[in-house]
Amino acid sequence: xxxxKNQATLTAEEKRAFTNAxxxxxxxxxxxxxxTTHNGFIMSDTDSGDRVGHRxxxxxPWHRRFLLDFEAALQSVDKSVSLPYWDWTAxxxxxxxxxxxxxxxxxxxxxxxxxxxxPFAYATGKWEITVRVDGRPYLRRALGxxxxxxxxxxxxxxxxxxxxYDMAPxxxxxxxxxxxxxxxxxxNLHNRVHVWVGGQxxxxxxxxxxxxxxHHAFVDKLWSDWQAKHPNSPYLPAAGTPNVVDLRDTMxxxxxxxxxxxLDHRTFYSFDTEPASAAxxx
Amino acid sequence: xxxxxxxxxxxxxxxxxxVLGLAGATAHAAATDSRASLPTGAVDEVYQGRRIQITPGxxxxxxxxxxxxxxxxxxxxxxxxxxxxxxxxxxxxxxxxNHYETFADPASLARAAVRELQGATLAPFSPMGGTA
Numbered sequence: 001x002x003x004x005k006n007q008a009t010l011t012a013e014e015k016r017a018f019t020n021a022x023x024x025x026x027x028x029x030x031x032x033x034x035x036t037t038h039n040g041f042i043m044s045d046t047d048s049g050d051r052v053g054h055r056x057x058x059x060x061p062w063h064r065r066f067l068l069d070f071e072a073a074l075q076s077v078d079k080s081v082s083l084p085y086w087d088w089t090a091x092x093x094x095x096x097x098x099x100x101x102x103x104x105x106x107x108x109x110x111x112x113x114x115x116x117x118x119p120f121a122y123a124t125g126k127w128e129i130t131v132r133v134d135g136r137p138y139l140r141r142a143l144g145x146x147x148x149x150x151x152x153x154x155x156x157x158x159x160x161x162x163x164x165y166d167m168a169p170x171x172x173x174x175x176x177x178x179x180x181x182x183x184x185x186x187x188n189l190h191n192r193v194h195v196w197v198g199g200q201x202x203x204x205x206x207x208x209x210x211x212x213x214x215h216h217a218f219v220d221k222l223w224s225d226w227q228a229k230h231p232n233s234p235y236l237p238a239a240g241t242p243n244v245v246d247l248r249d250t251m252x253x254x255x256x257x258x259x260x261x262x263l264d265h266r267t268f269y270s271f272d273t274e275p276a277s278a279a280x281x282x
Numbered sequence: 283x284x285x286x287x288x289x290x291x292x293x294x295x296x297x298x299x300x301v302l303g304l305a306g307a308t309a310h311a312a313a314t315d316s317r318a319s320l321p322t323g324a325v326d327e328v329y330q331g332r333r334i335q336i337t338p339g340x341x342x343x344x345x346x347x348x349x350x351x352x353x354x355x356x357x358x359x360x361x362x363x364x365x366x367x368x369x370x371x372x373x374x375x376x377x378x379x380n381h382y383e384t385f386a387d388p389a390s391l392a393r394a395a396v397r398e399l400q401g402a403t404l405a406p407f408s409p410m411g412g413t414a
Contacts, residue, residue, distance in 0.1 A: 042381060047371040055370075112400055133366075133378050134402040146383065173371035183382070184370070194382035202398070204366075204378040 002071065002269035004221070007084035007098055007214055008091055009272065015103050018084065019119045021077040022210050023126050030073055035131040035207045037253060038066070042204040047171040050243050052252050057166040057236060058245035059182050060223045061262035063216050065254065068268055070213060082269065085217035088193050089153040094143040104211055106143070113140035113199055120210060129200065129208050139209060140199030147195045155187040160226050165236045170244045176236075177226055181219065190219050224265050228275030235259050325389050332399070334392045335359040356388050358395075363404035365395055379404075 010018070025031040041053030041062075053062045067083060074081045091098055099106045105118020115138070120127040122138035129137050159180045167176040172184035183191030193215050194201050200208040207213070227233075239246045248258050265271075325336040339354035358365040358377070366378040367388060374384035375391045379398045385391035 039378075043366055043368075043378060046368060132405055134399055134404050136402045169371065171371050184384075191382040202380055202382060204381045206381070 002075075002082045003272055004082050004217055004269050005084050005272045007086050007103075008096070010084055010103075012102065014084075017078050017081050018074075019103065019210075021074045021081045023119060024077045025073055026127060032131050034066070034070055034073075035205050038207045039131065039133075039204040041252075047169075047173070048243075051171065052245055055172040055179075055182070055184065056244055057170055057178055058251055058259055059178060060220070061235070061245075061259040062251055064220050064223070064262045064265070065251065065257055067213060067216055067220060071269075083213050083217045085221050085271075086211065086214035087218055088150045088196075088215070089156055092150040098211070098214075099143065104209075105139075106141075108139075108141045108199055112136075112138075113142055115139045115141055115199075129205075131205050131208065132200075133203050133205055141201070141209065142198030144196055146198045146202060147192055150196050151187060151189045151192060156189060156222065158187065159189060160222065160229055162226075163230050163233055165233055167236075170237060170241060177233075181222060181226075189222075190215075220265070221271055224271070225275050227263070235263060323387075323389065325392070327389075329393050330396050331401075332396045333359075333361050334389070334396065335362075336388050336392060358388055358392050360392065360395060360399070360404055363406070365392065365404060367391060 005014075022031070038053070045051040045054040045056065047055055052058050053066075071081075071083045074083070086098060094107050098104055101117040103118065105115050105120055108115050115121050116123070120139050122128065127139055129139060159177065162177040162180060164176045166178040167174045172179065172182075175185065180186040181189050183189050194206055197209065197211060197215075200206055201212065201215075235247050237244060237246050239248070245251050245259060247260050250256060250258055323336070324338055325334060327334050335358070337357040337359075339356045355367060355369060358367050368376050370376065370384060374386060375388055376382075376384055377391050377395050379395045380391065383394070385394060
């Protein structure tokens with residue numbers, strides 16, 4: 001069974017295995033397929049039309065499935081690897097070990113935002129940005145420049161306390177847990193982290209930065225934490241909603257998976273720290 | 283780093299002079315939200331050395347790359363290359379180069395894109411992402 005761990009607890013060997021698997025997916029071209037898929041959904045998901053991957057109730061199950069696909073790809077390279085998560089409420093500065101040269105490398109240099117150290121620096125020749133929205137082929141970051149502060153634990157807890165999964169009109173103007181976690185409303189959690197990292201992470205091709213997966217693995221964990229706090233709060237909407245993925249509607253691009261299939265993460269993996277009520281069910 | 287050069291100052295002034303008035307046709311903006319601003323202004327300005335051109339929406343050529351329901355989006359170009367933009371339900375705006383951060387109007391969005399690009403050229407417009 002796959003166990004997803006807090007990135008701050010990984011051993012040197014686990015970090016090496018993870019980054020090596022990323023580089024191998026990049027080398028074979030499989031990595032960039034994930035970037036293309038994400039950008040396609042980012043550009044087509046709209047508040048007034050069909051919306052699947054973002055700004056909609058299926059933001060959470062869509063990314064859960066997307067990460068499962070990516071984790072399976074990593075495991076096809078090295079079956080010992082699982083996706084770590086980045087708890088940005090705890091590891092909240094550019095001095096975190098996450099950004100060290102033995103893991104993801106640090107922020108970009110002032111002149112052009114280029115990341116200069118770590119396994120994903122352009123000069124290594126192993127991480128060219130090919131799915132891109134502008135001409136620059138190198139990984140960029142501007143940690144803490146687009147917005148000064150990452151979300152705090154208190155801000156996360158306030159969102160986890162929201163009892164309703166999602167609300168009409170089921171888009172970026174909705175109230176409820178999903179949209180407050182996604183960040184279009186309220187304190188701004190998920191969206192703000194993309195902006196804090198900067199570089200490609202602030203764009204539609206955000207999976208170009210490997211931290212994308214660790215950010216979303218934590219957002220995914222927060223969904224599980226929310227479920228544990230609100231065991232009687234279902235995914236919404238249940239049925240019959242135009243342009244929106246209801247509980248038992250299939251999601252593009254897979255077309256054979258529904259939000260209902262994604263509700264219980266323990267079908268697929270566990271976390272190093274399981275929510276209390278989920279642990280009781282084991 | 284944020285020192286305003288003479289060229290930029292002149293560009294901004296020129297831009298302000300060439301804002302081409304307001305078109306009432308797209309005044310369906312969300313009047314319920316104070317953050318919203320009407321996407322009505324055509325813009326042709328130089329900002330930090332880049333030419334920003336914004337053509338108000340109104341249907342027509344812009345509709346082909348979306349699934350529908352997007353009539354009225356403006357066309358935003360930076361040095362002639364189209365920038366993919368979207369409008370949020372609350373009337374704010376995002377672009378593909380600042381996708382997780384909202385802006386009050388297309389001109390603010392375009393200027394943010396210029397800052398983000400740091401002189402780089404936009405990739406050819408493609409609904410399915412980069413084609414570099």
